Amino acid sequence: MSARSxxxxxxxxxxxxxxxxxxxxxxxxxLYRRSTLVGGDPFAHLTVGRRSVTVTTRAAAGNSAIGLxxxxxxxxxxxxxxxxxxxxxxxxxxxxxxxxxTGYGEGEARLRLGFPVGRRVTxxxxxxxxxxxxxxxxxxxxxxxxxxxxTRSEFTLGRTRGDGLVTAEAGVHAVWxxxxxxxxxxxxxxxxxxxxxxxxxxxxxxxSIVEDLDPILVSGDSVSARVAVATLRTPSDGASGGGxxxxxxxxxxWPLPGVAVEASVRDLGSVGLDRLVHRQEDVDVSTTRLDDxxxxxxxxxxxxxxxxxxxxxxxxxxxxxxxxWAWAPAQFDGRLLVPVGGDFDRPPPTAEMLATWRxxxxxxIRTGLQLGGRSxxxxxxxxxxxxxxxxxxxxxxxxxxxxxxxxxxxxxxxxGLWF
Numbered sequence: 228m229s230a231r232s233x234x235x236x237x238x239x240x241x242x243x244x245x246x247x248x249x250x251x252x253x254x255x256x257x258l259y260r261r262s263t264l265v266g267g268d269p270f271a272h273l274t275v276g277r278r279s280v281t282v283t284t285r286a287a288a289g290n291s292a293i294g295l296x297x298x299x300x301x302x303x304x305x306x307x308x309x310x311x312x313x314x315x316x317x318x319x320x321x322x323x324x325x326x327x328x329t330g331y332g333e334g335e336a337r338l339r340l341g342f343p344v345g346r347r348v349t350x351x352x353x354x355x356x357x358x359x360x361x362x363x364x365x366x367x368x369x370x371x372x373x374x375x376x377x378t379r380s381e382f383t384l385g386r387t388r389g390d391g392l393v394t395a396e397a398g399v400h401a402v403w404x405x406x407x408x409x410x411x412x413x414x415x416x417x418x419x420x421x422x423x424x425x426x427x428x429x430x431x432x433x434x435s436i437v438e439d440l441d442p443i444l445v446s447g448d449s450v451s452a453r454v455a456v457a458t459l460r461t462p463s464d465g466a467s468g469g470g471x472x473x474x475x476x477x478x479x480x481w482p483l484p485g486v487a488v489e490a491s492v493r494d495l496g497s498v499g500l501d502r503l504v505h506r507q508e509d510v511d512v513s514t515t516r517l518d519d520x521x522x523x524x525x526x527x528x529x530x531x532x533x534x535x536x537x538x539x540x541x542x543x544x545x546x547x548x549x550x551x552w553a554w555a556p557a558q559f560d561g562r563l564l565v566p567v568g569g570d571f572d573r574p575p576p577t578a579e580m581l582a583t584w585r586x587x588x589x590x591x592i593r594t595g596l597q598l599g600g601r602s603x604x605x606x607x608x609x610x611x612x613x614x615x616x617x618x619x620x621x622x623x624x625x626x627x628x629x630x631x632x633x634x635x636x637x638x639x640x641x642x643g644l645w646f
Contacts, residue, residue: 289635360391398423602635
């Protein structure tokens with residue numbers, strides 16, 4: 228057997244040997260304390276103080292009204308060119324009154340190398356790509372399309388908007404443990420900070436610029452409206468600019484009672500965008516048919532006004548976390564995620580309660596409940612495999628309903644190797 232052909236066999240044998248090594252009590256404790264919760268964690272696996280390579284991927288999408296079954300029916304009709312305006316109006320009937328229609332999508336993939344520096348510092352160097360976007364159709368606009376002018380004659384487009392940003396990022400995070408007494412029941416304190424350089428790949432924004440002083444007037448025999456929409460987006464030859472985002476974390480835990488509390492802030496800062504193309508269209512419509520207004524909207528020919536620079540702030544989130552692992556087979560975590568800033572549509576606070584069971588120690592089974600957020604109540608299920616050197620864990624979340632009634636879905640996969 229040649230040396231080249233023996234390399235894959237040697238690597239496979241090494242991986243098999245690693246995976247059957249007995250997991251140490253310290254490693255189990257470290258894994259317990261770093262459960263993956265809603266909102267992500269830029270400091271995951273850094274407080275362990277071991278060399279590691281980790282890969283993380285996450286994706287989520289949802290809206291405030293339409294479930295998977297309804298969405299599937301709409302897509303099927305659209306694919307067959309059978310989607311009628313009345314079908315869209317029927318779908319708008321699902322939008323909760325007084326809330327308007329909102330939607331979102333986000334995803335990220337991250338690769339990180341972590342290593343200890345001395346006894347009390349762990350550093351992580353990583354690359355990642357992220358994308359997120361959201362839209363909102365104001366309740367006034369939904370009411371006009373859904374209910375007509377049976378009860379009122381004045382409407383506005385209000386806060387109707389849409390945003391999207393895609394970035395490539397590189398950064399470094401560090402965790403310092405000024406108070407750390409391994410093997411004792413005393414408290415352990417970990418303080419973390421990190422910075423990422425963000426390169427924008429794409430940015431787009433659309434806004435209604437109709438003010439409340441220029442309402443849409445709908446009477447029994449006429450429609451009068453001012454259609455005014457503005458967009459900003461990266462030019463056709465690609466985005467340019469950049470910026471820095473910072474993350475902060477503080478964690479206090481007591482190993483023997485099995486209790487930890489943590490607070491973190493993610494995505495402080497902004498991303499500069501150069502040469503954004505500003506387009507705008509402003510049309511006054513006076514007609515006897517609402518369909519004419521729809522035709523005008525569909526035929527808008529945006530005029531380039533100028534090229535501008537802008538700073539965009541991603542969603543800034545504060546996370547408050549508490550964990551309890553009072554006995555070996557189980558751990559319970561709770562997190563409150565509170566959006567506090569950013570230029571994107573801000574969702575309501577999200578709470579997650581997660582239980583991790585390890586009946587076979589190596590196989591964590593996670594069940595959880597999410598409350599609030601963009602899609603209401605959600606249920607989470609997860610499964611993993613952990614050894615003293617390797618871990619993989621996946622999870623899925625169904626929000627706003629179950630199975631075909633879900634209005635939001637999320638999934639995540641984490642893999643890592645300690646060496």
